[in-house]
Amino acid sequence: MSRKCISSTFPIINRHFSVSPILSIHLTSILNGEPQKAKKKLDPLLDKLRDERKRKRVERVIKRLEKFKQQLKPIHEYEPERRIMKELETRPQVELTSEETTQRLMLNRDWAKYKYKQHQQEITLISRAMKSQEDALEQLKKENKILYEQALQIDNKLIPFIRRGPLYSLPNPNYDAPDGDYYDITNYFDKGFGVNFMDHMKKMDLQIWADRRAAKRIKKEEREAEKNK
Structure with missing residues (x-):
């Protein structure tokens, strides 16, 4: 028998140690078995009782927190004087007659009609001013484009x-304003930019609206040119 075919195995703690000139030296994997763990039997009643105890504990905590709600710090400037509050409690309420109630309703109706007419007149004036402005710009564009751009x-x-x-209401000259402190905490975001950020945003908005109006005007001119053709 040749030496190449000789191989020997030695059991070492459930492992096999093999020596062979062809396969070299290696260890086989562990093949130890392990018994399965017994499953625990769960009682549904115990689980239900455990969940109920948790729920009751949470409810008790919520009730305790509701008793001590966060109270805001009172502002004396916003609270009326006690003398005025007592007068409101003791002041008798005036009962209006049917004639006075009808008269007040008629006055409110007339006032609403007057304000509606005033609003319509203002809208008409604004639309006329905008129309005349557009006509003037169109005429100016025909005369001189430099002045039109300016x-x-x-x-x-x-x-x-x-x-x-x-x-x-009219201002009360005898009104004594309550004392108070005022702290300006407005963030203007002007550090590192060289300009006021809020003013810059306002200018950008105005420029956007101007560009939109110019685009609408160009589209209108193109439509009129197509109609004339």
Whole structure:
């Protein structure tokens, strides 16, 4: 028998050690068996009781939190005086007659009609002004394109427009304003940009609206040119 065919195996802790000139030295895999674990029997009643205990515990915590809700810090400037509150409680309510109630309803109706007519007149005036502006720009474009381009530029002196209108009630000169502290925490985002970020966004919005109006005007001119052809 040749030496190449000789091989020997030695059992080493459930492993086989093999020596062979062809297969070289190697170890086989572990083939140990393990008994299966017994499954635990689950009682549905115990699971149900456990879930109920958890639910009751959570409900108790929620009730405890509801008793101590977060209370906001009172602002004295917004609270009316006690004297005024007592007057409101003791002040008798005036019962209106049917004639006074009807008169107030008629006044409210007349006021609503008046405001509606005023609103319609304002809309008509605005539409006329916009139409005349567009006509003037079209005539200016035919006469001189340089002036037309300058007319489309934004006038920074007119925008933003601020106006203080009439108030609902007249100011009280004898009103004593309550003392209070004011802290300006507005973020202007002007660090690192060199310009005010909010002003820059306003200018961008105005430029976008101007571009949209110019695009609409160009489309209108193209449609009119196609009709004339």
